[in-house]
Amino acid sequence: MTETTSKNKxxxxxxxxxxxxxxxxxxxxxxxxxxxxxRAAIEAVRKFVDTxxxxxxxxxxxxxxxxxxxxxxxxxxxxLVTTQxxxxxxxxxxxxxxxxxxxxxxx
Numbered sequence: 001m002t003e004t005t006s007k008n009k010x011x012x013x014x015x016x017x018x019x020x021x022x023x024x025x026x027x028x029x030x031x032x033x034x035x036x037x038x039r040a041a042i043e044a045v046r047k048f049v050d051t052x053x054x055x056x057x058x059x060x061x062x063x064x065x066x067x068x069x070x071x072x073x074x075x076x077x078x079x080l081v082t083t084q085x086x087x088x089x090x091x092x093x094x095x096x097x098x099x100x101x102x103x104x105x106x107x
Contacts, residue, residue, distance in 0.1 A: 030091050034084050041084075045077040 049070055056066045 027092065027095065030088060034088050037084050038081050041077045041080045045073055048073045 052066060052069050052073070056069065058066060
């Protein structure tokens with residue numbers, strides 16, 4: 001019976017270790033994906049500002065319109081990054097809950 005208990009504990013520890021490794025790998029993948037999305041959002045805003053600069057050159061008679069358009073683009077990018085951050089928090093929170101459940105079930 002002691003041998004069976006030791007084997008079960010060993011199997012549970014190995015399973016927990018495998019789950020933790022997969023979760024860490026998933027976390028790294030999610031972080032890379034979010035970082036790539038943030039970089040893409042920043043690049044999109046840069047291209048947008050360049051386009052606005054070409055279409056609405058800075059002139060003394062239209063600075064407010066140009067600033068309004070650029071501010072809207074920056075606000076949009078900020079919202080995209082905030083949404084990605086909230087998504088990442090949600091994924092990490094869910095993974096944490098799953099790992100805790102997995103650990104509790106093997107205890």
